[in-house]
Each structure stands twice: as C-alpha cells, then as structure tokens.
Amino acid sequence: MKTENSLRNPSYSDLILAAILTLLFLIIAIFPSLNENFVLRISALLLVLFIPGYVLMATFLPRIGEMNVFVRISLSIALSIVITAVLGLIFYYTDGINSLNLIIIIISALTYIILLLAFQRRRRLTESGKISIPFLKSYHELQASFQGETKKEILASVILIVLLVLAVLTTVYIIMNPLHGEPFTEFYLLGPNGKASNYQTDLTINQQGKLIIGIVNHEGTIVNYRLVVKMDNNVLQDEIVSLPNNQKEEISFIYSADTPGQKRLEFSLYKLPDNQKVYRSLHLFLNVT
Known part of the structure; x- marks a missing residue:
C-alpha cells in the first residue's frame, strides 16, 4: 500500500537534503580537525546563509506553484541573511557567545526546529500540492524563468543575484572577521x-x-x-x-x-x-x- 506521507516520497527530497547538509555543518563545527579547514568553514557558512531561509519559506509557502524557483531561491537567501543578522546582534550583546562554531551550532539547531515545522506543513498537503524538486529539472526551470523577459527585466534579475551574492559574502566576511572594540x-x-x-x-x-x-x-x-x-x-x-x-x-x-x-x-x-x-x-x- 502506498503511503502518501512517507519521507521517501520525492516531495520531501529538498527537506531531507537540507537536514543532511545541516548535520554536516554541525559535524564541521563540533570537530576541530574539520573546522580548521578554511574551505570547509566557508562552505558551511555559505550553506547556513541559504538553508535557514529556504526551510522557513518551505514552512510558510509549502505549496507548489506559489512562486517560481528563482524567486524562492532569492527570498531564501534574503531570509537567511536576515536570520543570521538578527542572531548576530543577539550574540554580540550576549556574553560567552562569541565563537564561530557555537554560532553555527545555534543556527543549525534553529534550522532543525524550522525543518520539523516544514515537514508537518507539507504532510498536510495533497500530493499534487506538494513541492517536488528534481534538481536537474529545477535548473531548467531556472533557465526558463528568464525566457520571455525583456532585457531590462533580465538585467534587474542579474543585478539582484549579484547583490544577494555580495550580501552573502559580506556577511561571511563579518562573521569570519568580527569587529572588536579597543581592549x-x-x-x-x-x-x-x-x-x-x-x-x-x-x-x-x-x-x-x-x-x-x-x-x-x-x-x-x-x-x-x-x-x-x-x-x-x-x-x-x-x-x-x-x-x-x-x-x-x-x-x-x-x-x-x-x-x-x-x-x-x-x-x-x-x-x-x-x-x-x-x-x-x-x-x-x-x-x-
């Protein structure tokens, strides 16, 4: 008998991938031998600045067709930056929370909480209403989202992508090089x-x-x-x-x-x-x- 809400269903593939990647962030943050690798640390930060916003979008906008792939990705990055910035301000005024690894652990824990909510929201939908993301197909949809647009619209989209990338890189730089007052x-x-x-x-x-x-x-x-x-x-x-x-x-x-x-x-x-x-x-x- 087919179980509609089984986690093996392709409709949950994006959330499962988000859970796996978040677990990798935790492993990188917890084990010093891994987080000493600069490339791994940067990768973890870049992914942390996307996944929290994505799962938040999956919680509040869980239905297919509510927005195209490009908009969903753009808003996911923007929301992740907001989440990271707000938590960063809280950590700045909190004694003892000044470690990059501890910040990654807290953001990852928050991501898992939001993931649970996203799973619950999606389970309540009919199969036709659930988001299903075959990743190769999503790439073609992203390409197709630019077709039919005017040159100004394409230029605006490209500028938005560049600004989002710059915002992510700036946030990563600030986290990696926090400002310290005069001792x-x-x-x-x-x-x-x-x-x-x-x-x-x-x-x-x-x-x-x-x-x-x-x-x-x-x-x-x-x-x-x-x-x-x-x-x-x-x-x-x-x-x-x-x-x-x-x-x-x-x-x-x-x-x-x-x-x-x-x-x-x-x-x-x-x-x-x-x-x-x-x-x-x-x-x-x-x-x-």
Missing part, C-alpha cells in the same frame, strides 16, 4: 554602600575605613592582574587576581592609620607579566586626626 580594563573604587560615593576619608587614629576595589576584564582574553595597595609607600595589600574576559572581581578592603595627618592611599593595578609598569591606578586622600 581595556575597568578599575574603580566604591564606598562601603557599594556606590561611587560616601568614601570614608575622615578618620581618627586606628579607626577602620571600608571600601570596595573593582576590576572588570574587557581585554578579550584571560588576564592575570597584580593589585598593590599602599599608604605613604607602605604596602598594605599585594595580591594576584586572575579574570576571564568580561568577568569582574570586587574586593573588600579595610584600612586604617596609626598616626595623624593627611595620608595618600594608592591603588595600583599591573597587567602581568609586566610588574614594572602600572596599568591602571587610583588614589584616595585621607584626613586622620
């Missing part, structure tokens, strides 16, 4: 209430003051810092702080003085392995009575 480290002092105010600068002899020393790493990599705190050239604290990128450390610090007068509390931050040049510095003047 820097935040170094700050907070009062005992956790705000940049109400510092305890007026003390009596041996009275304790409290503050918070903050360090935030925006250097793009793990950094080892050396924090040195001095009062009138006497070292009060000397410690090493190791921070991953985009992580912060806030250190509680207690200070006091056993002699009256004006004291200079110095906070010096070194970026190791350089122990000679102070990378960031802060100071606080105390009045001790």
Whole structure:
C-alpha cells in the first residue's frame, strides 16, 4: 500500500537534503580537525546563509506553484541573511557567545526546529500540492524563468543575484572577521554602600575605613592582574587576581592609620607579566586626626 506521507516520497527530497547538509555543518563545527579547514568553514557558512531561509519559506509557502524557483531561491537567501543578522546582534550583546562554531551550532539547531515545522506543513498537503524538486529539472526551470523577459527585466534579475551574492559574502566576511572594540580594563573604587560615593576619608587614629576595589576584564582574553595597595609607600595589600574576559572581581578592603595627618592611599593595578609598569591606578586622600 502506498503511503502518501512517507519521507521517501520525492516531495520531501529538498527537506531531507537540507537536514543532511545541516548535520554536516554541525559535524564541521563540533570537530576541530574539520573546522580548521578554511574551505570547509566557508562552505558551511555559505550553506547556513541559504538553508535557514529556504526551510522557513518551505514552512510558510509549502505549496507548489506559489512562486517560481528563482524567486524562492532569492527570498531564501534574503531570509537567511536576515536570520543570521538578527542572531548576530543577539550574540554580540550576549556574553560567552562569541565563537564561530557555537554560532553555527545555534543556527543549525534553529534550522532543525524550522525543518520539523516544514515537514508537518507539507504532510498536510495533497500530493499534487506538494513541492517536488528534481534538481536537474529545477535548473531548467531556472533557465526558463528568464525566457520571455525583456532585457531590462533580465538585467534587474542579474543585478539582484549579484547583490544577494555580495550580501552573502559580506556577511561571511563579518562573521569570519568580527569587529572588536579597543581592549581595556575597568578599575574603580566604591564606598562601603557599594556606590561611587560616601568614601570614608575622615578618620581618627586606628579607626577602620571600608571600601570596595573593582576590576572588570574587557581585554578579550584571560588576564592575570597584580593589585598593590599602599599608604605613604607602605604596602598594605599585594595580591594576584586572575579574570576571564568580561568577568569582574570586587574586593573588600579595610584600612586604617596609626598616626595623624593627611595620608595618600594608592591603588595600583599591573597587567602581568609586566610588574614594572602600572596599568591602571587610583588614589584616595585621607584626613586622620
């Protein structure tokens, strides 16, 4: 007995191919020995910038005859670029998602979710209404879609194809060469209430003051810092702080003085392995009575 909704039906060949190619993207992204190959990485990116849009089109426009092959391909590329751009913006403002492989994995997972929806939509159609893509026939249909058009229409189509290709290549270049801001480290002092105010600068002899020393790493990599705190050239604290990128450390610090007068509390931050040049510095003047 013939099963109309069997996945062996040619009507599902394009979706099955999309699933197989997406699986290849995942393999390339997961296994370092494969994703070190530049050609494979570029191929994966180019295909990722087509398949998500194609399966999205297959979900919302699943019927045959709703548009010709050229328009479907063009819109698939455009939608894929939009999906990649939107996800790229989300990843840009999300800590920890700055790996090309991780981005490919997330896009591939999203593609599989859309593929499930596309399969379900197509299963509900009659056999005559399903898209069936014999790939050689599709090539001839693409050729035929240009026949009967005026020279202006053909020129407009060619320009559209060129723009789409340029958009894809530009997106690939941006993903492969992401823009990074100037690396820097935040170094700050907070009062005992956790705000940049109400510092305890007026003390009596041996009275304790409290503050918070903050360090935030925006250097793009793990950094080892050396924090040195001095009062009138006497070292009060000397410690090493190791921070991953985009992580912060806030250190509680207690200070006091056993002699009256004006004291200079110095906070010096070194970026190791350089122990000679102070990378960031802060100071606080105390009045001790």
